[in-house]
Amino acid sequence: MDNQPLNIFSFPQAIVHLDADAFFASCEQAIHPELKGKPVITGKERGIVAAASYEAKARGVKRGMRLFEVKKVCPDAIILPSDYETYSLFSIRMFDILRRFSPDVEEYSIDEAFVDLTGLRRSFHGSYESIAEKMRNTIETELGITVSAGVSLSKVLAKIGSKHKKPNGLTMIPGREIHLFLGKLPVEKVWGIGANTSAFLKKHGILTALQFAKREEGWIRRYLSKPYREIWHELNGRSVYPVVTETKNSYQSISKAKTFTPASRDETFVFAQLSKNLENACIKARKYRLAATRLIVFLRQQDFTSSGVEITLSKPSAYPIELFELLRNGFQQIFDAKALYRQTGVVLSGMVAESSIQYTLFEDTAKIEKMSKIYASMDRISEKYGKHTIQHGASLPAKLQAQHEGERGDVPQRKIALFKGENKRQRLGMPLLHIKV
Amino acid sequence: MPGITDKVELQNRIREIERFYRKSGRMPSYIEIGALVGFSSKNAVSSLVENLEKQNVVARARDKAGKLVPKSMAMPVKVLGTVEAGFPSPAEEELVDNLSLDDLLIQNREATFLLKVSGDSMTGAGIMQGDMVIVDKGLTPKSGDIVIAQVDGEWTMKYLRKRGDTVTLVPANPKYQPIKPKNELKIAGVVTAVVRKYR
Numbered sequence: 039m040d041n042q043p044l045n046i047f048s049f050p051q052a053i054v055h056l057d058a059d060a061f062f063a064s065c066e067q068a069i070h071p072e073l074k075g076k077p078v079i080t081g082k083e084r085g086i087v088a089a090a091s092y093e094a095k096a097r098g099v100k101r102g103m104r105l106f107e108v109k110k111v112c113p114d115a116i117i118l119p120s121d122y123e124t125y126s127l128f129s130i131r132m133f134d135i136l137r138r139f140s141p142d143v144e145e146y147s148i149d150e151a152f153v154d155l156t157g158l159r160r161s162f163h164g165s166y167e168s169i170a171e172k173m174r175n176t177i178e179t180e181l182g183i184t185v186s187a188g189v190s191l192s193k194v195l196a197k198i199g200s201k202h203k204k205p206n207g208l209t210m211i212p213g214r215e216i217h218l219f220l221g222k223l224p225v226e227k228v229w230g231i232g233a234n235t236s237a238f239l240k241k242h243g244i245l246t247a248l249q250f251a252k253r254e255e256g257w258i259r260r261y262l263s264k265p266y267r268e269i270w271h272e273l274n275g276r277s278v279y280p281v282v283t284e285t286k287n288s289y290q291s292i293s294k295a296k297t298f299t300p301a302s303r304d305e306t307f308v309f310a311q312l313s314k315n316l317e318n319a320c321i322k323a324r325k326y327r328l329a330a331t332r333l334i335v336f337l338r339q340q341d342f343t344s345s346g347v348e349i350t351l352s353k354p355s356a357y358p359i360e361l362f363e364l365l366r367n368g369f370q371q372i373f374d375a376k377a378l379y380r381q382t383g384v385v386l387s388g389m390v391a392e393s394s395i396q397y398t399l400f401e402d403t404a405k406i407e408k409m410s411k412i413y414a415s416m417d418r419i420s421e422k423y424g425k426h427t428i429q430h431g432a433s434l435p436a437k438l439q440a441q442h443e444g445e446r447g448d449v450p451q452r453k454i455a456l457f458k459g460e461n462k463r464q465r466l467g468m469p470l471l472h473i474k475v
Numbered sequence: 476m477p478g479i480t481d482k483v484e485l486q487n488r489i490r491e492i493e494r495f496y497r498k499s500g501r502m503p504s505y506i507e508i509g510a511l512v513g514f515s516s517k518n519a520v521s522s523l524v525e526n527l528e529k530q531n532v533v534a535r536a537r538d539k540a541g542k543l544v545p546k547s548m549a550m551p552v553k554v555l556g557t558v559e560a561g562f563p564s565p566a567e568e569e570l571v572d573n574l575s576l577d578d579l580l581i582q583n584r585e586a587t588f589l590l591k592v593s594g595d596s597m598t599g600a601g602i603m604q605g606d607m608v609i610v611d612k613g614l615t616p617k618s619g620d621i622v623i624a625q626v627d628g629e630w631t632m633k634y635l636r637k638r639g640d641t642v643t644l645v646p647a648n649p650k651y652q653p654i655k656p657k658n659e660l661k662i663a664g665v666v667t668a669v670v671r672k673y674r
Binding site for chain 1: 583584585586587588589590591592593594596607610612613623625630631632663664670672673
């Protein structure tokens with residue numbers, strides 16, 4: 039039974055999933071070529087491993103590990119502060135390179151993409167395998183990082199493929215061979231199947247992805263909800279999830295959270311951190327012409343316990359000044375003067391289009407008008423002179439103090455090695471090679 | 476006798492129509508041509524089209540609708556080359572597509588990196604300490620290119636010289652000696668430009 043193919047065609051359609059290998063660490067190795075082949079770790083400013091190169095992973099370094107633990111298992115690890123500016127530039131470039139091959143590119147995350155290759159064999163005079171290989175090669179030559187890829191009939195299968203051979207691998211899963219890849223794959227490893235569902239499936243004797251894919255449709259319909267029925271189709275090589283090409287231009291919620299070191303119990307300082315997050319979230323909301331109807335406030339302590347509170351707004355807003363009072367109330371409900379805090383965050387949710395806001399008769403429209411003018415000018419000034427050129431007084435204590443202890447040594451080089459004409463907030467949108475020549 | 480300015484004006488009109496064609500993927504209607512070139516009368520448009528047809532820039536389809544089809548227009552137009560005589564006037568110069576400094580300095584954006592020069596081995600080529608060089612990782616290095624290379628474990632910026640099978644890295648400063656790689660030569664990219672800002 040198990041060696042019976044799930045699908046008789048090889049590639050009725052072809053979707054590739056590309057996943058950059060140890061992305062942040064690889065970017066660092068690309069701009070610091072002397073670090074190639076060495077254990078590199080990013081996340082210095084946070085005190086935990088954000089990304090580890092394959093060399094570091096081989097030595098037992100894992101994501102999320104504390105840096106002092108890293109020093110025990112891998113004393114020669116090179117620990118760098120995160121340089122998100124460079125990582126985003128690499129990410130944008132990776133997607134731009136992929137768009138040279140196909141217009142259907144989905145930017146799934148900073149380091150992952152889905153590309154629909156269906157019908158491109160003729161224009162590239164080659165197989166889907168050769169197109170995927172060419173994509174990988176171009177990214178490697180031009181960016182200096184490697185990606186792993188999987189090509190198959192659906193997104194779920196392509197994702198299984200890209201994980202199959204990592205790093206720097208390419209795996210083809212044609213329809214006729216799907217069953218060969220699913221037979222040994224535990225069902226919880228399938229994209230979209232969580233712990234609860236896999237526990238349920240196990241009770242019905244489904245341990246592998248193949249056993250799941252082979253269940254008859256009636257059973258699937260009776261016991262599982264729509265998302266899992268879709269995964270079932272995808273595993274059988276029937277593509278349900280389209281490659282979504284448009285870049286995100288709307289949000290259901292916007293969250294901003296920042297850690298700071300050392301941890302603090304200073305009420306004014308912790309509130310300033312929160313206020314800065316609120317300002318940032320509102321800037322983003324205004325950029326997308328959205329307003330929030332709910333506000334979530336949370337604080338995280340040194341021992342990682344966190345507390346939060348959700349507040350419903352009386353009317354949609356993206357202006358901090360309207361939200362400060364609620365923010366303060368929420369903060370006071372959860373702030374414990376005896377606790378040490380390391381992170382604050384806000385989530386704006388229940389987003390609605392700014393244009394759909396209706397004002398009641400009792401509101402002071404002149405005041406609203408004035409406020410919208412003030413924030414529009416603030417946004418314009420920020421665009422011209424950099425973020426937080428103007429900000430609310432409540433956020434000031436957060437600005438006056440470095441976000442992280444010993445920040446001077448933990449700032450990515452790109453922020454220090456400025457060219458004439460660049461400044462702290464505005465730099466050329468191009469990665470810098472750190473080679474001494 | 477049609478003067479140079481008339482020709483320039485005609486070229487401008489062709490460019491407007493061409494831009495429309497490239498943007499929308501179809502030829503404009505007569506009314507749209509009028510809007511593009513600033514004619515309010517259909518008659519004026521019609522004589523313009525006639526003129527363009529004579530010059531084989533466009534043609535009218537033979538069906539009853541008489542829709543326009545692009546002819547030479549669909550090919551890249553060499554703008555300044557069409558002016559046969561006379562001194563180019565400042566107005567003509569405006570015809571050339573504007574090239575931004577970015578376009579000039581960057582060929583393949585995705586493969587382009589910046590590098591701040593710290594050494595003095597290329598001063599003879601006009602590359603000074605503190606200069607910003609633009610490095611393209613996608614280009615195939617040729618003899619004579621300035622390259623960023625790793626030779627036997629050391630990074631350097633030099634001229635790449637290929638003679639037969641031998642490769643030499645040549646500095647542009649008498650203080651340094653040319654390098655012949657013993658074991659390994661890795662080229663990280665080709666220097667395509669140097670930028671120095673004074674104020």
